Each structure stands twice: as structure tokens, then as C-alpha cells.
Amino acid sequence: MACRSAFSDRRGQHGRAGAAPVTSERATPACVKQTCNFSEGALWDALIGARPEVWRFEIPLPLLDPAPLAEVFASDWPAIVRSDIVLDAEDAHAAFFARVEQALAQGPGFALLSRIPVEALSLREARLLHIILSKRFGRLRPQDVSGSFLCDVVDSDMSGRMHSDDQIALGRRWNNLPCHTDHAFGRDPPRRLAFLCFRAAEVGGAVRLASAATLLARVAKMGPHLVEDLRRPVPFDATRQIDVSDDAVDAVAIVGSDTGGTRLRYLNHQIAHARLDPRQREAVGALEMALAEPGLVAELMLSPGDVLFIDNGVVLHGRGAYRNRQVPHTPRHHLRLWLS
Template sequence: MAAFPVRAPQDSAAVWERADFPDSSSWTVLLSPAERSEIVDAAKADGADPSRLFPTLRSRCEQWAHTLNAGCGFLLLRGFPRDELSADEIERAYLALGSMLGEPVSQDRDGAVLAHIRDERIERTDPTIRLYRTRERQDFHTDGSDLVALLCLAKAVTGGESWIASSAAIYNEVLRRRPDLLEVLYSPMPWDRNGEETPGDPPYFELAPLNDIGGVPRLFYISWYIRDSQRHPQAPRLTTEQHEALELIETIANEPRFHVEMVFEPGDVQILNNGRILHARNAYEDHPDLDRRRHLLRLWLSAASAHSVAEPLRTGIPPR
């Protein structure tokens, strides 16, 4: 029988379960009128020195960074003044606000640092169609950066709730249930590049879902990228144990004990540390009119203070 390394359960503020958050007030930050005004001012100060923006919010950002990097790993800002701004001003203010927590990085091969998350009335018929462009459910996963932020501009008619779970708590539960599969997660697996590879690169890369960064286990996980890699004949074949390990992560995260639910309202900004949090989105129904559909603005941020995700994806998708 193979000998496995002796691994201890994680013990930090990043380890939590649903029972630790009896209501949403524990993770919700209400923006004050003064803070909302600073965001409006920043939107209208195109070309201004970023260091002179947000005099009040800047100190609050230090508190948020501590929560994201040394605390539970997530928070929800409520009250972003999207109703006082034009579409361009919303994007400008949102980028400026995010830049206080990290550096915005590319989310696709075109180099876009803002992604519009809404149902484009397409089906994911192959892996080159990214799941966020549909209204399908997205199971628990991380994004390709240290931090991810989602600004809600409009909500769905029904559904679309966000579920989040502590990756450290899931790590501990895998260790308790199947320590053999924890070791499987520390071994490289193939990941599909979804057609976004640069010319000459293979259509997949290899990365272990679990990596120790600064002595702390970090879970970088997008199961459909791993499973989709099997469409490439040259990619290594997933073993039975690897399939079991992926299924166990999803099973644990989807158990009610291990996740909390957030229901976005327009003006909410959810911010997650990808090295500490897995997130999922429920399927939803929406308006036929594009302008009335559920609409989120997504930011990926690389943050030296967080450095919570393994390479090569913590700094986003390299543009062409």
C-alpha cells in the first residue's frame, strides 16, 4: 500500500461552514452616502491620479483586504451607485474601486479586463463557448486570478443565486473522508484551454488542483476545464481516482452544511479570494429583452498581498 504524506487539517479563519454565518449581515458591507459620493466622483474624474481618489474608501479597502486575505475570504458591498452613473461611468468607477484591491487582469485573449456576465441565448455546445455566456448552472469553481469581483447591474427574473464555500473546509473534509484522494488532487491534471491558446501552444495545460502556496494549501478548481481536456487525444487520460476526486469536491461543496447563498441585488458587489473560496451559480430564467436581463460586471484582480492562486492562471488569460 502506498504511503501518503501526513497532512494536518487547516485551522484558520478561512475554515468555515454555513453555521458560522447565521445571516447575511455578517458578510454585508453597506456603503455610506459619503462613500457612494466618492464612487460617483471617481467615475467623473477620468484621467485623475488614482491615488487621489476614494479618500474615505481607501481605509475601508484595507479592512476588506484583511477579510479577503486573512479572514473568511469573501464579502458583499451593497449600494454601488449604478443608478447615478452612465454605463461608461459605471465601468470607470468599478475599475478604479477594484484597483485599490489589486491589478485588473485580462479575462480573455482579447485582453478585456471587464467581462459582461449575461445570458447571450446560446448553448454551450462545445468548450470554446464559456459557460458564463449562458444561463446554465455553474458548479463550484474558482476564477483565473487572486480575487474576483462581481457587480450586479440587473437581476434575473428567477434563479441565478450565488453559492460560496470555504475551500479550506472542503480540504479538511476530503482529508477526513478520503485522504488518498487528497493526494490525487496534489498531482497534475490536464486542463482544456477552451480554444484560447496562443499559436503553437498545446490546447491544454497541466496543473494540480491543490498546491501549497506560502505553506498553505490552495485549491484552484474548474472541473469542466479538466473534464473537457479529454476531447484532446494528446492530453493525459484522467484516471478513475482523478474522476473520484473531482466528484468528491463537488459533492462536499454542494452539501448545505458547506455553503452559504447570496442573492444579488442591483448595486451589490461580491468580492472573493479565489484561493479561499469556491463559488457556484444556479441556473436562471430571464427576460427576452437583452437590456432587462441579469447583468453582472466581472473583474479579475491580481493581488500581491493575496497571491492565493497557483500559476499559470493567477494573472488572468494572456492576451494575444
């Protein structure tokens, strides 16, 4: 995977309403209820993929009218990034934005918006439209120390190790990414993620989604003490940092909380496993076993133009293996934004 940054501002800082939870989990263990605080709609499993009415929203066509957008497309991108320009939020579309916000804040923690007509846009125009749409749901966050706000996630389908001495990821394909949260060992992880599918792979490449609430419920069933052990800080392996300039912490708890409730910070590959104590090793192992259980992870196939919003501490995400088209310069291409 190559993450090419764009829109760098070096002057900057370094469901539907009322939708019921969708899950086959019969009950949340008492120990999870006592120690974790998730919204009611956050408990779900793979079956949510068959309930698009909970997470899929059609973008109103007037929002994508090219006439009012022409001035935006002609603007300088740094001005768009720093400005308060967003897609029209007049009364005609307020209900749409409210439903999406409801799905993110009180529902499953993710929402798929269909769709931006990328086939009629240049890459630059798609980037700008993605930005002004996403700014409706949070403040843009830089993704590296240079101040890049947008990352072009362009993935090859070549096999290979991430590091020459990598044993944990041995044989793992770059395009077969396990579920994780973004910037797990960063000092201030983004609260939300926004992915625009600009180009899909020829075969495969589903987005994997896992509910943190359901994941912890399954871990608790293996042993009530395991969730509490996940609240103890785990060490970060700096040699596994993709960007050495990132501002990372030395250790952080996988299960934490803020004013919004319980949140996860998890990227197994970057944990210094050799420095875990026996109880932490057992707890992280239980988390991995739960993630591997059938029926936990939902898979969504994004089509070009689809925009996927994810609550980064409530929903883990990954991607399935895929094969690109055998045509030069047409790899799978998503545009990623971080929001706070």
C-alpha cells in the same frame, strides 16, 4: 453565458477584524491541517449566509459623492485603468477598507460591499466606479490576450450544451454554473475577483460560494489519501477552452500552495477526464461529491449595485439557475474584474 470584454488596453501586458470562523464543521482533519495552510476564518459552510456581519459591508456614502467623481466620469477610460486613481482612502474611510481587506485575507475569503447606486449611473459610469473601487484591493489584470480588463458577464436563460460532443455538461444550463475557480488552467490565475451586479435576473441567479478549506476537510474524511492525490497535476482538455487564445497550461494540480498558503485551481468541465489515472479519478470524484453535499455551499442574492469580492483560490464560486425578465435588452448583467 456570453462574456463581452470591455476596457481593452492593447498596449498592456498580454470580516470584520477579529471575526470568528463561521462553520458547523466540528474539526479540521489532522491530514488537512498538516498539508494545507488556510487562514483561521476560511473554514465555513452554508451557515455563513446567515451571518452577514462577517462578510457584508456598507460603502460609506461620502465615497460615492457624485461631485468628486464627476471628473473621473469625464475621463478617458484607458487613463483610469492605467492610473493610480482609487476611491478616497483618507482616515475617514481607512477603517472601512481595512475591514474589507481583513475579510478577504484572514476571514471567509469573500466580502459583499453594498452598494453602488447603479440606478443613477450610466453603464459607463458604473464600469468606471467599479474599477476605481476594486483597485483598492488589487492590481487590475487583463482577462484575455487582447488586454481586456473588464468583462461584461451577460447571461441568457437559454438551455443548451456548451459543445456538441459534451457529455459531462449534458443538460446543464448555461445559467446554472457549478462552483469553480476562474482561469483554473491559466498560467497565472487572478488572485481576486470583483463582481458588480448591474442588473439582476427576475427570478433566481444566486451566487454560490464554497470554502476550499471546508471542501478539502470533507474530502479528507472520505479518505486521507484523496487530498494528496489532488496535489498531482491533472491534464487540461484544450477543446473545452472558452477562448482558444488563452495562455493555458497542459496540466496543473488542483491543490497547490504559494506564499499566501493553500490555493485551489478547479474547473471540472475543463479537466481531460479520460486521461486521469484511477487514483486521480477517485480524488476528483470525491471533490465533486463533497461539493454536492447539503450544507456546504452558501448562496448570496446580489442586488443591483452590490459588489462581491472573492479570493479566487480560497473560495469557489458559481451561480444558480434563474429566469430573466421578459423585456428585451434586460438580461442579468454582472461586471467582472480580475485582480492580482
